[in-house]
Structures are given as C-alpha cells and as structure tokens.
Amino acid sequence: MPKRILIVEDQPVVASNYAEILRVAGFDVVGPAGTVELALGLIDKERLDGAVLDTDLVAGCPADPVAEALLVRGVPFVFVSESPVAEPYGKFRFVAKPCRAEDLLRAAKSF
Numbered sequence: 001m002p003k004r005i006l007i008v009e010d011q012p013v014v015a016s017n018y019a020e021i022l023r024v025a026g027f028d029v030v031g032p033a034g035t036v037e038l039a040l041g042l043i044d045k046e047r048l049d050g051a052v053l054d055t056d057l058v059a060g061c062p063a064d065p066v067a068e069a070l071l072v073r074g075v076p077f078v079f080v081s082e083s084p085v086a087e088p089y090g091k092f093r094f095v096a097k098p099c100r101a102e103d104l105l106r107a108a109k110s111f
Contacts, residue, residue, distance in 0.1 A: 002026050002027055002028045003027050003028065003049035003050060003108070003111055004027070004028045004029075004030055004046065004047055004048050004049050004050075005022055005027045005028070005029055005030065005048070005049065005050050005051065005052060005108055005111065006030040006031050006033065006039070006042055006043065006046070006048050006050070006051040006052070006075075007019055007022075007029060007030070007031045007032035007033070007051070007052050008031065008032065008033045008034075008039045008051060008052065008053045008054055008057070008063060008066055009032050009033075009034065009052070009054045009057075009080070010034040010035070010054060010056075010057040010058045011034075011054075012032075012034070014054075014097075015031070015032035015034065016032075018032070018052055018080075018099070018104060019031075019032060021101045021104055021105065022052075022104070022105075022108060025105055025108070027108060030042055030046050030048060034057065034058060035057055035058055035061070036057060036061055036063065036065050036066055039063070039066045039069075040065065040066065040069055043066070043069045043070065043073065043075070044069075048070075048073075048075045049075070049076075049111050050075060050076050050077060050078075050108060050110075050111025051066075051070055051075055051076075051077035051078075052077070052078055052080055052104065052107070052108070053066060053067060053070070053077050053078065053079050053080065054079075054080055054081060055079055055080075055081040056081070067079075076110070076111045077093075078093040078094070078095055078107040078108075078110075079093070079094050079095070080094075080095045080096075080097055080099050080104070081094065081096070081097060082096070082097045093107055093110070095107055
C-alpha cells in the first residue's frame with residue numbers, strides 16, 4: 001500500500017509540482033491544501049503517513065495549527081520553506097525552497 005502524503009502549500013504551481021513528483025514516485029497524494037482550514041479538515045478525515053508543509057500559507061498565515069494537529073496525531077512531516085524554521089519546530093526536518101525533487105523524495109521516503 002503506497003504511503004499517503006498530505007501537501008500543504010498555498011502556491012498552486014508549487015503544490016502541483018510536489019504532487020506530481022510524489023505521484024510519479026509511487027506515493028498517494030492527499031490535497032494539496034492551500035489554507036490552514038482545508039489542511040485541518042484533511043487531517044481529520046484522511047489516513048496520513050506524512051506531510052509536506054509550507055510554513056506560511058495564504059496572506060502570511062503561519063502553518064503552526066497544521067503542524068500541531070499533525071504532532072497530536074503522530075504524523076511525521078517536513079517543512080518546506082525559503083528560510084529555516086524557528087523554534088518550537090526547528091528540530092523537524094527542513095527542505096529549502098526552491099525544493100529539488102530529490103530532496104522532497106528523500107524526505108517523503110523517511111515517513
């Protein structure tokens with residue numbers, strides 16, 4: 001059974017790129033979700049093995065509630081951002097934007 005990966009990214013072109021990379025590699029993609037509300041809804045409804053999480057979503061809204069919901073459910077995730085993630089999430093895996101396919105896949109395979 002393929003791993004199910006949630007994509008939380010507010011830029012449609014970037015989200016589509018991540019989804020295509022993951023699908024070609026054999027993952028099931030959930031989303032993408034471009035808002036905190038949509039991401040939280042998917043987290044509640046879907047079985048997830050991992051998540052790819054942008055740190056800032058629409059209008060600069062931080063993705064902290066999404067990270068917290070994933071932590072509560074024990075779902076591993078990776079942050080994808082232009083700058084390193086600060087505490088309390090600095091200990092989590094981080095992939096720099098622009099994200100290379102091999103970096104995204106390495107992170108997803110670790111879930």
